[in-house]
Amino acid sequence: MILSLGWKNIWRNKTRSLVVIIAVMLGIFGGVMASGIMQGWIEQRIHTSIYNEIAHVQIHDSAYMENEELKNIIKDYNQVEGVLDTMKGVTAWSPRVKLMTMAEIPTNGAIGGLILRGVDPEKEKKVCEIYRNIVAGDFLEERPGVPSIVLGSKAAETFKLVNYQITPSKLKAINPDDFPDEVIGKVEKGTQDNFENKRDFEKELRHILSKDEYDEYATKLMKYFAYYELGKKMYISLPSKGDNELISGNFAVKVNGIYDTDNDMWDGMNAYVDRQAMNKITGLTDTEVHEIGIITPDRETGVNVAKNLGKYLPGYHIMSWREASPEIAMYTDFSAVMAYIYVAIILLALAFGIINTMMMAVLERIKELGMLMAIGMNKKRVFGMIMTESVLLTLTGAIFGMVFSGIILGILGRTGLNFEMFSEGFEAMGYASLIYPKVSVLDYLITTLLVIITAVISAIWPARKALKLNPVEALRTE
Amino acid sequence: MKVIEIRNVEKIYNDSEVKVHAVNGVDLSFDEGEFAAIVGPSGSGKTTLLNMLGGLDTPTKGEIFIGGTNISTLKGSKLIDFRLHNIGFVFQSYNLIPVLTARENTEFVMQMQGVSKKLRDVRVEELLTAVGLGDRFESRPSRLSGGQQQRVAVARALASKPKFIHADEPTANLDSKSTENLLDIMEQLNREEKITFIFSTHDARVVKKAHRVISLEDGKILKDEVRK
Numbered sequence A: 001m002i003l004s005l006g007w008k009n010i011w012r013n014k015t016r017s018l019v020v021i022i023a024v025m026l027g028i029f030g031g032v033m034a035s036g037i038m039q040g041w042i043e044q045r046i047h048t049s050i051y052n053e054i055a056h057v058q059i060h061d062s063a064y065m066e067n068e069e070l071k072n073i074i075k076d077y078n079q080v081e082g083v084l085d086t087m088k089g090v091t092a093w094s095p096r097v098k099l100m101t102m103a104e105i106p107t108n109g110a111i112g113g114l115i116l117r118g119v120d121p122e123k124e125k126k127v128c129e130i131y132r133n134i135v136a137g138d139f140l141e142e143r144p145g146v147p148s149i150v151l152g153s154k155a156a157e158t159f160k161l162v163n164y165q166i167t168p169s170k171l172k173a174i175n176p177d178d179f180p181d182e183v184i185g186k187v188e189k190g191t192q193d194n195f196e197n198k199r200d201f202e203k204e205l206r207h208i209l210s211k212d213e214y215d216e217y218a219t220k221l222m223k224y225f226a227y228y229e230l231g232k233k234m235y236i237s238l239p240s241k242g243d244n245e246l247i248s249g250n251f252a253v254k255v256n257g258i259y260d261t262d263n264d265m266w267d268g269m270n271a272y273v274d275r276q277a278m279n280k281i282t283g284l285t286d287t288e289v290h291e292i293g294i295i296t297p298d299r300e301t302g303v304n305v306a307k308n309l310g311k312y313l314p315g316y317h318i319m320s321w322r323e324a325s326p327e328i329a330m331y332t333d334f335s336a337v338m339a340y341i342y343v344a345i346i347l348l349a350l351a352f353g354i355i356n357t358m359m360m361a362v363l364e365r366i367k368e369l370g371m372l373m374a375i376g377m378n379k380k381r382v383f384g385m386i387m388t389e390s391v392l393l394t395l396t397g398a399i400f401g402m403v404f405s406g407i408i409l410g411i412l413g414r415t416g417l418n419f420e421m422f423s424e425g426f427e428a429m430g431y432a433s434l435i436y437p438k439v440s441v442l443d444y445l446i447t448t449l450l451v452i453i454t455a456v457i458s459a460i461w462p463a464r465k466a467l468k469l470n471p472v473e474a475l476r477t478e
Numbered sequence B: 001m002k003v004i005e006i007r008n009v010e011k012i013y014n015d016s017e018v019k020v021h022a023v024n025g026v027d028l029s030f031d032e033g034e035f036a037a038i039v040g041p042s043g044s045g046k047t048t049l050l051n052m053l054g055g056l057d058t059p060t061k062g063e064i065f066i067g068g069t070n071i072s073t074l075k076g077s078k079l080i081d082f083r084l085h086n087i088g089f090v091f092q093s094y095n096l097i098p099v100l101t102a103r104e105n106t107e108f109v110m111q112m113q114g115v116s117k118k119l120r121d122v123r124v125e126e127l128l129t130a131v132g133l134g135d136r137f138e139s140r141p142s143r144l145s146g147g148q149q150q151r152v153a154v155a156r157a158l159a160s161k162p163k164f165i166h167a168d169e170p171t172a173n174l175d176s177k178s179t180e181n182l183l184d185i186m187e188q189l190n191r192e193e194k195i196t197f198i199f200s201t202h203d204a205r206v207v208k209k210a211h212r213v214i215s216l217e218d219g220k221i222l223k224d225e226v227r228k
């Protein structure tokens, strides 16, 4: 009875109720979208970070953590191997030799620092997704002769291995969804077809494109027309096992692969070579490594596996992704806090709206409320009626808001949301520019619950106002 | 048996500078099945007296018994519950719930009383037919004339099977034809349902229909005559 009366009462003032419903709907939509984007963003960031960079768990020798030197290897590799092969929750693991090095390409005079990662390619592929982000060449495929090195796209710039070529075949192969015709036309009619380096091409694009076009498409165009020069010989100075770690050998490699991740910083520093080839110079044996990266089925398990490994391998430094990248762990927590703050703001606005609406609903019905109390509607029922109206009104908006957000997020979750215009800034910070918003069922349930609670709390004041009415006086009002 | 007994009731309004003795020492009683009018000029205390009878207002002095219960001592939700189960109300300005149909308005009090759906349906049908609205069950108040709305209000007041019907100037907003019609219906229900009606009025045509007329002036009973 109260429910159907409440529902009917809502529709007495259709405009006002619709305004509230739409406001609630938009509020929920905004809240869900904001937290969805935020979570999707952070989620991708964490995924990239874990699967490209830090894995779920890392093992080092304690000494290596102090000093990243050649000699600070994992002391008892066979013991660690034994534990890893039997431990539950370990999906895959990969041993690495990891050294800070200087590299040089004599033919063009480029010099730069690299973190050189000597890996077993097949094992590494199970732990690290860099091989999926290859934009030129391949990831350490077997070749006779000089061993291969895989550089990041940013390092390729440092070592002057990138130029930009606007070739007819590339122009033809453009996916028309990626760039508008005008932009392609402008690029085609540009002053020249070849650019020695990124700066020149950037200058050209700034010149020929409008500001908006530049902001939106420059990064994408630079990626598309980038031409990586493969096969160049590079020399890397490596220390070798001995009493004093003096620079001992020149490790000759050929640039046979370029990868590109969302993280420019990573791409600028980290290079991959075959561990065995590297060992020939450093003198390390097959069981002498600096780092072991471990992948577990999920992040939660990662933290647990790290804890368990600590028990079985007491002498080693073992860290989960949380410790390996406190920044990532912080973002995870931060995004939750941001979502709460956003939701709190929306709920606060909602509360004001409801108080206002319900107050009006009470004030314009004083006479009727007086009559209801006169004919025997007790306080509990009057209170319940006002509450019901508030909750029904809000819930209607909330349901529409959820359905609406659900649909939009469902679509965006598949297509992704493009932030390409900020892409350069994002990628410099290690964030993807295509975001797949993510909202869990639990988030929806919590939001609904919070909205209902807000509706109830906000209706208390107007409802009390109704309860304080004196039927005789209320009936006398016109 | 006395349905209502009022003993030495006074009501003094203190809220303004001057004290107003709205009801000043009234003794009254009503038998079951009476059809009584309280008459008097405006300001004579009709509303004040009726409101105390109906448990809407409390007397400053004196006692009011309804069906043997001293309602002057009831307070808060006890008083509301007492009204729900014992008194039917008809107001001057109809006061139906605008979002409910004639049927739902009539049913409403019974729902609060917890009467089963089956019994409610029977009673609503019976009452709305009795007040001549057999064909307007599903109409909302805004689609009904003033007279029709007041007839729904009478049906609603009767639906809860109260000890008496409280009607403060029920015809004040009606034209003479609707007034006559409403009074005929009230009289008929009074006869058939053996239900007590106490209504106030200052309209001579209404007074004519009453079986008992209690004249009030300055809060005191001037005359109390039984006509039929």
Ligand SMILES: Nc1ncnc2c1ncn2[C@@H]1O[C@H](COP(=O)(O)OP(=O)(O)O)[C@@H](O)[C@H]1O
Pocket (backbone or CB within 6 Å): B013, B014, B015, B016, B020, B021, B022, B040, B041, B042, B043, B044, B045, B046, B047, B048, B049
């Ligand atoms: N709430 C009130 N406060 C003060 N005086 C009141 C109040 N209600 C009624 N009165 C006064 O009591 C007297 C009786 O009023 P009322 O019972 O409404 O008379 P009637 O219904 O016969 O017109 C009047 O003088 C009126 O001004």
Ligand SMILES: [Mg+2]
Pocket (backbone or CB within 6 Å): B046, B047, B048
């Ligand atoms: Mg009056």
